[in-house]
Amino acid sequence: MEPTEHDIASLFDVISGQYDLLNHILSGYTDVRWRRRVVRLSMSQQVKTILDVSTGTGDMALAYKHANDALSVYGVDISREMLKKAGLKNAALPLINASGLSLPFRDNTFDLVSCAFGIRNIYPRENGLKEFFRVVRPHGRVAILEFSMPRGLFGRVYKVYFEKILPLLGNLISRTKAYTYLKSSVEAFPDPGTFCRMLASAGFKNIKTTNLTRGIATIYTGEK
Template sequence: MTKPQTTHFGYKEVPVSEKANHVADVFHSVASRYDLMNDLMSLGVHRFWKWITIQQSGVRPGASVLDIAGGTGDLTAKFADLVGPQGKVVLADINASMLNVGRDRLIDRGKAGNIAYVQANAESLPFPDNYFDVITIAFGLRNVTDKDKALRSMFRVLRPGGQLMVLEFSKPAGWLAPIYDQYSFRVLPTLGKQFTGDAESYQYLAESIRMHPDQSTLKQMMQDAGFERSTYQNMSAGIVALHRGYKF
């Protein structure tokens, strides 16, 4: 089968080789105000979505955790507390600006001893086979160029018995969709322009959510990558879904 020469960047079609650079430009632009914008856009509810993810992770003292697209490190901070001094958390992000912001904030909070920082592409994770007990990717999979390849890469580095958790924007319930569309395409770019001076990045955010696979499709993609007992849990009427899968 011939590989596609283009892929979507929001609603635009761009060469496959260029998408990562386009996504990088978005996050270089918003890195310094990323947490502020998350609070504004979700009215703080993103913290609840992440709390649910952490509660269902089953992370224990001594565990090894990979937080892909970990950005400013809010999940990493919680996992670092859970694994304790005998455990390890790797904060990985393809974007150097996001990774630097996350590292600086975690160090400022005194969380350094059991955290490593790695600039990495989810499609080709630079870790040994069967290495991590838990892998999370929160609001990052939709930005990956080849999602199937990334899922296979995550499967490879996950230990047998380990769990992958994908927290991502998804497809909301039908009754909510028109309201959500109005909010996404009118309010988000306006907030982006007002607080970061960058409306285009938040236009991309809204578009990238619409191009992301729906709940059932992503569940099947995880199964095709090798994950078993794959499930998903809708939150906020499907605006966000938490997908979980295991390696046996």
């Protein structure tokens, strides 16, 4: 059964204190490089306003600000505690406690909507993607970073780390079951081909995928 928004918000509220550290430890700081790659792939001269959905502790939103401080970047998340951590990193970042399923913005507002490791938690995912589409302006962009499961020999080795070591370490350090949820939510997430079709159904065109670290994560970009 899919968790409710309330369950997910509570889970992230609880792990908010250890979230960044665990991200960096469990990914060997690769998460930082992945977000920078999202910035490079999605930025253009036309992008001036960005909405980062599921912004959490703000690292995706701040990666855009680090690339260009003149950008107007907004962050949205359902977890108040995660947003508090984001606010401590940059007090000037506009942060809104709202759901990706019901964004408090007018149609066609942003040049770009980004979402890093967030769409996996938004149910129903199709409705989230439609909502992203609604708030992007015509010819604007979407950039989504999400875990994927690598294939082949590397995939088999990674599976052992991802299914056994990561939940064990993550749960131990966070003293929660959050990293068991991470494992099951990644395994339940559609493969890149299926997710591209979902983006197309939401209305996006020119959808492209970029494999990161042999397929551990994938960046999806598209246009309205």
